[in-house]
Amino acid sequence: MSTPIRSIRNLGPAMETAFGRAGITSAEALREAGADAAYLAALRAGMTAHFAAYLSLVMGLQGRPWQDARGAEKDALRARYEAVRARLEDPAEGEGAQALPAGLRRFMSEIGLDR
Numbered sequence: 001m002s003t004p005i006r007s008i009r010n011l012g013p014a015m016e017t018a019f020g021r022a023g024i025t026s027a028e029a030l031r032e033a034g035a036d037a038a039y040l041a042a043l044r045a046g047m048t049a050h051f052a053a054y055l056s057l058v059m060g061l062q063g064r065p066w067q068d069a070r071g072a073e074k075d076a077l078r079a080r081y082e083a084v085r086a087r088l089e090d091p092a093e094g095e096g097a098q099a100l101p102a103g104l105r106r107f108m109s110e111i112g113l114d115r
């Protein structure tokens with residue numbers, strides 16, 4: 001039996017839906033993937049990037065309130081967040097790297113607008 005994502009501190013129905021779109025449907029799967037990989041998968045599945053959401057995820061996986069991060073720890077998390085966002089835009093990252101859904105990329109290719 002799987003545990004709902006919303007059972008993780010700081011994560012509610014919206015985050016559960018966003019991770020579900022990325023194929024991450026349980027708290028166990030989210031923990032196994034890790035914060036960075038799961039967040040990147042959710043971005044590739046169409047979630048809008050927000051540092052607060054990333055912060056909530058990382059801190060929640062540690063069982064801590066999102067407001068706990070301060071000073072150097074918060075600065076380090078901001079750097080990790082920016083690195084994850086950079087991977088989203090890196091063509092070397094493969095499928096979804098350009099943040100366009102596969103269907104849209106396929107359509108653009110069919111009409112000659114591919115890169």
